[in-house]
Amino acid sequence: MINLDKNYDVIIVGGGHNGLVCASYLAKDGRSVLVLEANNSIGGASATSEFVDQFSVSSCAHWLIQLNPDIASDMGLNSQGLEMAARDLKTIALAEDADHLTIDGDNLEGGGISDEDRKAYIAFNKQMLKFCKLLAGAFNRRAPKLVEGNLTDRLTLAKLGLGMKMLGKDDMSDLMRLALINIYDVMEENFDNELLKGAISLDSLLGSHMGPRSPNTVYGYLYRRMGDVFGYKGPAVVKGGMGAVGEAMANAARAKGVDIQLGAAVSKINIDVDRATGVTLADGTVVNGALVVSNADPKTTFNKLVGLANIETGVARRVKTMRMKGDAAKLHIALDSLPNFTGLTEQQMGQRLVIAPTMNYIETAFNASKYGEYSKAPAMDISIPSVHDASLAPDGKHVMSVIVQYAPYELAGGWNDEHKEAFKNLVIDRIADFAPDLKDKIVAAQLLTPVDIEERFHIHGGHWHHGEISLDQILMMRPFPGASQYGTAVDGLYLCGAGNHPGGGVMGLAGHNAAKEIINRGKSA
Amino acid sequence: MIPHDETMILETPFYSRCLAACEINLWEDWKGYRSAQAYTSVEQEYFAVRSNTGVFDISPMIKYRFIGPDAGAYLNRLLTRDISKIAIDRVAYTVWCDDEGQVMDDGTIFHLGENDYRLCAYARCLDWLMWSAEGFDVTIFDETADIAALAVQGPTSCAVFKNMGFTGIENLKPFGITRYPFEGSEVMISRTGFTGDLGYEIWIEPALAEAFWDQLFAAGKLRGIRAIGSAALDMLRTETGFLQAGVDFVPAEEAIRNGRSRSPFELGLGWLVSFDKPVFNGRKALLKEKKEGSRYAFVYLDVEGNKPAEHAFIYAGNKEVGTVTTAAWCPTAKSNIAFAQVDAKYGKVGQELVAEIYYERELKWTRLMAKCTVVEGAVFNPPRKRQTPAADF
Ligand SMILES: Cc1cc2nc3c(=O)[nH]c(=O)nc-3n(C[C@H](O)[C@H](O)[C@H](O)COP(=O)(O)OP(=O)(O)OC[C@H]3O[C@@H](n4cnc5c(N)ncnc54)[C@H](O)[C@@H]3O)c2cc1C
Numbered sequence: 001m002i003n004l005d006k007n008y009d010v011i012i013v014g015g016g017h018n019g020l021v022c023a024s025y026l027a028k029d030g031r032s033v034l035v036l037e038a039n040n041s042i043g044g045a046s047a048t049s050e051f052v053d054q055f056s057v058s059s060c061a062h063w064l065i066q067l068n069p070d071i072a073s074d075m076g077l078n079s080q081g082l083e084m085a086a087r088d089l090k091t092i093a094l095a096e097d098a099d100h101l102t103i104d105g106d107n108l109e110g111g112g113i114s115d116e117d118r119k120a121y122i123a124f125n126k127q128m129l130k131f132c133k134l135l136a137g138a139f140n141r142r143a144p145k146l147v148e149g150n151l152t153d154r155l156t157l158a159k160l161g162l163g164m165k166m167l168g169k170d171d172m173s174d175l176m177r178l179a180l181i182n183i184y185d186v187m188e189e190n191f192d193n194e195l196l197k198g199a200i201s202l203d204s205l206l207g208s209h210m211g212p213r214s215p216n217t218v219y220g221y222l223y224r225r226m227g228d229v230f231g232y233k234g235p236a237v238v239k240g241g242m243g244a245v246g247e248a249m250a251n252a253a254r255a256k257g258v259d260i261q262l263g264a265a266v267s268k269i270n271i272d273v274d275r276a277t278g279v280t281l282a283d284g285t286v287v288n289g290a291l292v293v294s295n296a297d298p299k300t301t302f303n304k305l306v307g308l309a310n311i312e313t314g315v316a317r318r319v320k321t322m323r324m325k326g327d328a329a330k331l332h333i334a335l336d337s338l339p340n341f342t343g344l345t346e347q348q349m350g351q352r353l354v355i356a357p358t359m360n361y362i363e364t365a366f367n368a369s370k371y372g373e374y375s376k377a378p379a380m381d382i383s384i385p386s387v388h389d390a391s392l393a394p395d396g397k398h399v400m401s402v403i404v405q406y407a408p409y410e411l412a413g414g415w416n417d418e419h420k421e422a423f424k425n426l427v428i429d430r431i432a433d434f435a436p437d438l439k440d441k442i443v444a445a446q447l448l449t450p451v452d453i454e455e456r457f458h459i460h461g462g463h464w465h466h467g468e469i470s471l472d473q474i475l476m477m478r479p480f481p482g483a484s485q486y487g488t489a490v491d492g493l494y495l496c497g498a499g500n501h502p503g504g505g506v507m508g509l510a511g512h513n514a515a516k517e518i519i520n521r522g523k524s525a
Numbered sequence: 526m527i528p529h530d531e532t533m534i535l536e537t538p539f540y541s542r543c544l545a546a547c548e549i550n551l552w553e554d555w556k557g558y559r560s561a562q563a564y565t566s567v568e569q570e571y572f573a574v575r576s577n578t579g580v581f582d583i584s585p586m587i588k589y590r591f592i593g594p595d596a597g598a599y600l601n602r603l604l605t606r607d608i609s610k611i612a613i614d615r616v617a618y619t620v621w622c623d624d625e626g627q628v629m630d631d632g633t634i635f636h637l638g639e640n641d642y643r644l645c646a647y648a649r650c651l652d653w654l655m656w657s658a659e660g661f662d663v664t665i666f667d668e669t670a671d672i673a674a675l676a677v678q679g680p681t682s683c684a685v686f687k688n689m690g691f692t693g694i695e696n697l698k699p700f701g702i703t704r705y706p707f708e709g710s711e712v713m714i715s716r717t718g719f720t721g722d723l724g725y726e727i728w729i730e731p732a733l734a735e736a737f738w739d740q741l742f743a744a745g746k747l748r749g750i751r752a753i754g755s756a757a758l759d760m761l762r763t764e765t766g767f768l769q770a771g772v773d774f775v776p777a778e779e780a781i782r783n784g785r786s787r788s789p790f791e792l793g794l795g796w797l798v799s800f801d802k803p804v805f806n807g808r809k810a811l812l813k814e815k816k817e818g819s820r821y822a823f824v825y826l827d828v829e830g831n832k833p834a835e836h837a838f839i840y841a842g843n844k845e846v847g848t849v850t851t852a853a854w855c856p857t858a859k860s861n862i863a864f865a866q867v868d869a870k871y872g873k874v875g876q877e878l879v880a881e882i883y884y885e886r887e888l889k890w891t892r893l894m895a896k897c898t899v900v901e902g903a904v905f906n907p908p909r910k911r912q913t914p915a916a917d918f
């Protein structure tokens with residue numbers, strides 16, 4: 001609740017997981033913190049919702065793959081009710097001929113995998129992990145500034161530089177080379193197996209507007225694999241859906257004294273010339289705070305809440321040119337009973353299933369989105385969480401959650417009902433190619449396009465990372481130069497969401513780093 | 526729109542008249558327009574403005590229009606001056622900065638009517654203006670080619686206008702705007718200019734340009750009217766202390782090398798910066814500069830002797846502290862004036878510095894170490910410039 005008698009030290013706009021992480025650390029530092037969340041549920045895109053009567057599903061993010069363990073333990077999330085229904089899941093790359101490839105840590109089974117590929121995969125994993133470890137050193141701290149770095153920044157850079165040196169000559173030149181090429185070429189260099197190449201490629205671009213041949217995909221892959229450094233040996237299914245992450249974090253924050261108000265949409269960040277003074281809610285309530293921290297994405301924050309008219313042109317231009325058009329849709333299916341995926345056991349259906357049979361399949365799917373069309377044969381990341389968590393659906397029934405690439409935010413002609421229905425049916429048909437009885441079992445289905453995601457979660461463009469993860473929008477360039485250390489051109493206004501370094505996914509580091517930065521700058525920040 | 530694809534160099538709406546007046550055929554390219562550098566002799570043209578009336582075709586000057594409910598707020602964010610203080614039918618000199626507080630350009634802003642403004646600029650900057658428009662309800666367009674304009678400057682200029690039938694023009698205050706019917710349409714007259722003298726600028730639709738020129742020159746015949754070119758104007762503006770973008774500072778967007786641009790404070794234009802208004806471009810950086818100090822100071826120098834200190838290095842004792850950006854012998858003020866940028870600690874009025882001047886006579890170069898004194902401001906600043914009603918010379 002909002003206590004207008006409290007002079008809040010910090011008002012956080014948005015109760016996404018990063019906002020809650022930030023709130024907790026700030027409260028721990030002794031600040032009075034208020035979190036204002038527009039939605040009636042907490043956690044932002046880490047959410048669970050009942051999409052049809054008695055069927056619930058993670059309504060945006062569906063795998064926990066990279067929640068930072070230090071944050072989880074600092075916040076005591078386990079004691080606040082966070083439980084895994086399953087963890088360290090395998091990824092099964094579905095094959096048209098039902099000879100599926102199972103990826104389980106370093107082990108590969110099925111899909112006609114060769115011994116050479118098996119060996120190459122172990123070496124590849126080893127190298128990727130090395131790179132991830134190096135990057136991880138820069139992830140849990142603010143990114144250095146583009147110019148005029150101070151000592152802390154130089155240390156971060158030095159650490160990255162030193163880390164690269166420590167990689168050894170071969171790995172170092174590999175990293176520098178790989179970072180700039182694309183996952184397609186890297187896959188071609190390493191492997192023969194199409195399913196393997198497709199599955200890895202999919203991981204490199206989920207949530208982005210990129211195809212396997214797009215630059216930045218190698219960085220995207222390393223980003224995704226950051227979970228390995230954090231101790232994940234595969235995706236986890238959260239009990240109660242991803243909303244439970246938000247709930248546990250909210251509990252942790254409340255335990256530290258944070259006030260949380262749901263259903264409180266901020267319509268404006270109040271600014272006195274160049275200093276944030278608080279916020280105005282949609283109902284007109286004004287809440288003052290010494291600092292305002294926005295968990296909303298950078299475009300929403302500046303376009304809608306601050307107003308481009310209230311910042312200088314250079315910053316407004318950077319906000320405007322930031323790339324963050326989502327290309328991933330979510331499909332939720334309520335099922336009468338488990339469908340039969342050809343060649344999979346029930347236990348296997350609880351694993352992570354991907355439809356990305358070849359890299360060219362993904363690239364072709366991507367092609368459409370470049371021209372404002374949805375993929376005719378989309379790539380997919382499928383979860384059937386009810387295999388592990390019966391609470392999501394009535395007895396014996398199931399829910400399926402699918403991340404679908406590509407569904408461009410700016411669809412030619414717009415995402416009207418007709419286009420949505422057509423795309424939904426097309427996606428279902430495509431899954432049915434692998435699970436022929438699927439359609440007989442469907443109770444109801446819901447498609448969330450990037451436009452729906454934008455409306456529901458207030459994420460501009462419905463973008464996974466609140467802004468594309470690409471070399472021009474990472475580290476000191478994230479979200480854009482001049483705002484890369486969580487502080488902004490407006491004094492007293494900070495950013496803590498996925499749009500900031502290191503980026504998105506349910507990871508918590510953006511919120512953590514923002515809190516640290518605010519704490520470091522002292523009370524008067 | 527400007528038909529750049531059809532012609533290499535454009536002609537202003539007064540071109541036929543300029544061509545007829547231009548006895549020595551000395552032309553230059555001003556923002557894509559053929560523009561006279563001099564019509565007869567630079568000295569004659571200079572003295573026309575100081576003693577009679579000189580007419581300078583300013584049609585090529587870049588002109589932007591801003592219309593819409595947020596036009597005022599938009600300009601207040603774009604420019605360093607407080608636009609809310611500029612009433613309708615008033616004009617103000619201003620600069621605008623980038624986010625780093627570096628001057629992008631200087632110019633004049635005309636408050637033409639409710640939610641309606643015109644900005645005259647040295648350089649084209651539509652992209653910056655459009656970027657700046659994000660978040661504002663304002664329509665912006667380049668109207669350079671849609672408006673013919675003349676600067677009519679000098680002590681007899683008011684009398685010439687009266688001869689043309691512009692009754693009451695003498696009551697127009699400096700930086701004021703008024704309008705008169707002309708040939709079934711209208712001419713807008715502002716009491717503005719780049720010469721530091723009594724003078725006006727007129728703004729009219731291109732179709733009426735030639736008729737206006739003809740009537741103006743007929744009315745001014747007995748008042749010594751003559752067309753003047755950019756060379757004379759340069760002397761005039763120097764004498765009265767006006768900076769020239771591209772000469773006295775590098776517009777921030779054009780500066781390639783780090784540190785070559787300047788802030789308003791560094792150009793002696795701090796008085797154009799208003800911190801008592803909402804956020805504007807450069808505010809943060811300028812506040813910081815105000816607190817921490819500037820890198821450079823802009824100074825007017827009275828240079829000993831009569832050799833213009835063009836491109837001279839400036840010394841304080843043996844230490845090189847700056848360079849001259851503009852220099853000229855000013856005939857009316859009878860002084861040898863220079864504009865210089867020096868290290869910030871050397872700008873105090875009254876300070877003695879030395880200019881290292883090189884000049885050539887019949888292939889013999891001479892180096893001259895001329896004493897100079899930092900002076901307050903413009904050396905030419907006659908009461909008639911401000912006097913209202915304007916005197917009848
Ligand atoms: C289709 C899709 C699938 C994904 N799948 C996964 C996955 O499987 N695993 C994974 O780790 N990540 C996944 N992600 C990414 C992940 O969901 C996000 O990166 C992450 O949730 C962002 O967290 P956040 O706290 O930074 O922002 P958000 O979760 O977006 O939180 C921001 C909060 O601010 C609130 N807000 C915004 N404006 C206002 C306002 N004006 N007033 C009040 N509140 C406001 C919003 O309502 C929201 O609650 C997926 C993303 C998408 C789009």
